[in-house]
Amino acid sequence: TVRTGEQYLESIRNRSKVEIYVMGKEVKDVTTHPFLRPSVMSFKATFDAAWQEDTKELGRAWSPFIEEEINRFNHIHRSPEDLAAKVKLLRKLSHKTGACFQRCVGWDSLNTLNIVSNMMAAKGKREMRDRFVEYLKFVQKRDLALAGAMTDAKGVRNLKPSQQPNKNAYLRITEVTKDGIYVSGAKANITGVAATEEMVVLPTRAMGPEDKDYAVAFALPTDTEGVKIVVGRQLNDSRRMEQGEIDALPYFYNHEGLVIFDNVFVPMNRVFLAGDWEYTGTLVEIFSAYHRQGYGGCKAGLGDVIIGASADLAKQIGVEKASHVQDKLTEMIFLTETMYSAGIAASLNAVKLCEGCWWVNPMHANVTKHLVAKFPAQIAQLSIDIAGGIVGTAPSEWDLKNPKLREYISKYLQGVEDYTAEDRLRMVRLIENVSMGVAFQIESVHGAGSPAAQRIMFSRLYDLNYSQEVAKSLAGRKSELKFTSKAEPWRESQSESEARES
Ligand code: SF4
Ligand code: FE
Incomplete structure (x- = not known):
């Protein structure tokens, strides 16, 4: 249904x-x-x-x-x-x-x-x-x-x-x-x-x-x-x-x-x-990778909302062409698209675990979430930078609606004439609530596991021995490089991969 x-x-x-x-x-x-x-x-x-x-x-x-x-x-x-x-x-x-x-x-x-x-x-x-x-x-x-x-x-x-x-x-x-x-x-x-x-x-x-x-x-x-x-x-x-x-x-x-x-x-x-x-260890690992992959979608989507709001506010106050504003927007785009790219990589490099069961790529899913633990704070900071101190100091909507104040606030909150004070206040509130809200800041850090949990996965999933063999062989030293990377350790039982490492 x-x-x-x-x-x-x-x-x-x-x-x-x-x-x-x-x-x-x-x-x-x-x-x-x-x-x-x-x-x-x-x-x-x-x-x-x-x-x-x-x-x-x-x-x-x-x-x-x-x-x-x-x-x-x-x-x-x-x-x-x-x-x-x-x-x-x-x-x-x-x-x-x-x-x-x-x-x-x-x-x-x-x-x-x-x-x-x-x-x-x-x-x-x-x-x-x-x-x-x-x-x-x-x-x-x-x-x-x-x-x-x-x-x-x-x-x-x-x-x-x-x-x-x-x-x-x-x-x-x-x-x-x-x-x-x-x-x-x-x-x-x-x-x-x-x-x-x-x-x-x-x-x-x-x-x-x-x-x-x-x-x-x-x-x-x-x-x-x-x-x-x-x-x-x-x-x-x-x-x-x-x-x-x-x-x-x-x-x-x-x-x-x-x-x-x-x-x-x-x-x-x-x-x-x-x-x-x-089964608990496996279950937790499978779940967390699934949820970490998802963040590449939803948090990038929130990044888009904040980029849009910042660009619109820049226009409202006439700074949209300033090179430092352009540069900040560009950085926000880069941060947002990086989170998304990682989520897509985690998806398209998926792992088939059984008939009709596709799991995400665990390395890329963990990378996705780790980026999400870092980038939203930077995106929020850039948006506040563009929007101005008004994000923390704007009068309330109730002041705007008070007949005794409306005329003044309309005049002193307005920037470029094409936009009203209400247009500006709405966009400021959007930035305030979305960029500093639970979903974009706190959940981005701790949702689907804290950053430390992803770092544990990086070292578990990455084949450091293999990289060292690659480096040794390229440096002209004796290497036992067999091109059998641990790149897909989830395909093997724990004991097999441990045996090979030793
Ligand atoms: Fe979905 Fe919310 Fe989790 Fe994003 S943070 S993946 S929107 S449940
Ligand atoms: Fe979540």
């Missing part, structure tokens, strides 16, 4: 069982709440995109699982081109929202479980594969809005899950019955969760046998009993409560939430990992 945005809105309107809190107060209708509505509208954009002329083709895909056309956000990537379509779609969607549209984490979770459940089936755990495929069909048939819930509360960072003073610092299985499992704990920083219908829950780190109660993956409706969602605060969030139309960008935004599981029951047919610690 390919649902319309309206159909999605209908299904999350007025849910009686859901437990969501915003700034200490319970919210029942996320579609009308001033804090959450912009977030819901960004999520909705992923549904609308499948119907809009410019994104219809990218926004849909054919599912061999249900033999139907579906929204691409629930699609299992079947080729490198599918992966590139993801990056292109995300860039376009950033243009429609100026925010994180929050649906990709659930999508990446489905693709991760598709690969991992295939691996499990190959090792005799057919049941997990069957459960996952049934769930995937359920999701695709209904075109559901999913959250991916991965990051645990994590407690003391240098202790393993089973060593934590708080036993629930990582989500864990507290009881197994013949019908299902009970879980307690919390998942933190969960993107878009209040706007979803289902959550796909995955482990957040590699685990050993002693942590097996923490090796758990499953899916649940967001309004399951015992699940509490506490939405996080953001810069400028109380502006949204003012219900204006300029200062807070009230049309589209995104949110994250702390998801608490208080002794929650999960039926067995929705359990995908239960104690299977051997």
